Amino acid sequence: MTMRAMVLKNYRFSSILEQAEVKIPEMKDNEVMIKVRASGVNRSDIIDVVTSAIGVCPGLECSGIIEAVGRNVNCWKVGERVCAILEGGGFAEKVVVPADFLLPLPDDIDLDDAAGLAYASCSIWPALFEMCVAKTHEDKTILIREGTNGIDALAIQYAKHLGLKVIASTGSSDTFSMCYDYGADICLDHSSTSFVWEVVEKTGYSGVDFVLDYGASDLERNIDCCRRRGKVFIVDLHGMLSNSIDLAMLENKQAEIKVFDLPSRDVGYKASVIAQMRTHLWPAILTKKVFVVVWHRFEVTEAQKALNLLKENDNIGKIIVHMNFEKTSFHLKMD
Incomplete structure (x- = not known):
């Protein structure tokens, strides 16, 4: 029994994703x-393409329909709509x-978009848990x-749902309207040399309680805020x-x-995150x-293009890969 998948293959001293017939994984x-x-x-997924062995299929999340359940699974049924985190x-x-x-995904939630x-x-x-469930967010x-x-x-949306005041930063004032649409209370341009001062000013000269960043390239300014x-x-x-930071400043602020x-955490940790999130966020x-x-959509046969686009680090929203291997019968939904 085989299925189609996008797997890593060698090509001129590099690894790229190509379509292949692979064995259907065994279900425990x-x-x-x-x-x-x-x-x-x-x-x-980009790191996986660089570091993984040839023949590996990336992909850390998906949406779809349950096709079969293991004998010890009582909480899910065949035919249910779901999204999931994956080990690849x-x-x-x-x-x-x-x-x-x-x-779980009810019928009125778009199954394609839910993949993101x-x-x-x-x-x-886990970061929101530190802020909110510990009752420190009032x-x-x-x-x-x-x-x-x-x-x-x-x-931004989750933070507002949980009752936090949100300052969102972007690299251009042209994108402020998008952040406001997501629920941000204040938007600032972090490419400005006065960014830290503006954050401090907007908080009554006290600074923010929390900073959430995707990566650590601007760690010192985050601490300053x-x-x-x-x-x-x-x-x-x-x-x-990450850039070097002034430890004396960190000590002085007691930050x-x-x-x-x-991705690096074990199965038990991931299962606990899913359970908590299902209660508090879902x-x-x-x-x-x-x-x-959703920012961009690709057919699965163009998965390498999707990864290359993400590498440019200019995305405004999620990139979704639609699992269709027959291009002639499929049309991507336009946003």
Whole structure:
């Protein structure tokens, strides 16, 4: 039994994704098999293409229909619509995943767009847990950097849903309107030399309580934006190096820096994140108070183009790969 998938192949001293026939993965008793409808593209997929062995299929999240369930799975049924985080393999017709990695999708949520929900939401949740479930978020302000990319567009919406005041920053005032649409209270241009001063001014000269950044390239300014005992949360370093920081400044502010990296964590941790997020965040998805922002769509046979586009680091929203291997019968939905 085989299926079609996009796998890594050698090509002139580099690895690229190409279509191949591969074995359908075997399903264990605590797993389900999903017929994949679409898969979200993430920066960790780029790292996988660079570091993984030939023949590996990337893809860390997907949406689709449950096709089969293991004998120990009682919480899911064949035919249910779901999205899921994965250990890889999402750029394929079918994927096998632990039952604890799934999230439900009602009929009125777009199944294609939902492919971009699970990984970003699970990446954000540990930081939001630190702020909100620990009951430390009353009248608190969060600075969310790069407010228009896929993960931070969701972060703005989730933060507002949980009751935080949101300052969103982007590299251009042209994108402020998008951040306001997601619910941001204040938008600032972090390419400005006066960015830190503007943040401090907007917070009554105290600084923000929390900073959420996707990477650590601007760590010192993030600390500068914090108030005393503020916290900087880094979501997925993706192998990026951070700039040096002034430890005396960090000590003086008594600030904390925490890094959350979803792909490197074990199965138990990921299952616990899914369970917590399903309780605290997923109701906002089910009631459409929070939505995924899709920037670009590709057919699965163009998955390499999708990764190359993400490398440009200029995305405004998520990139979705639609699991269709027969181009002639498929038309991508236009936003």
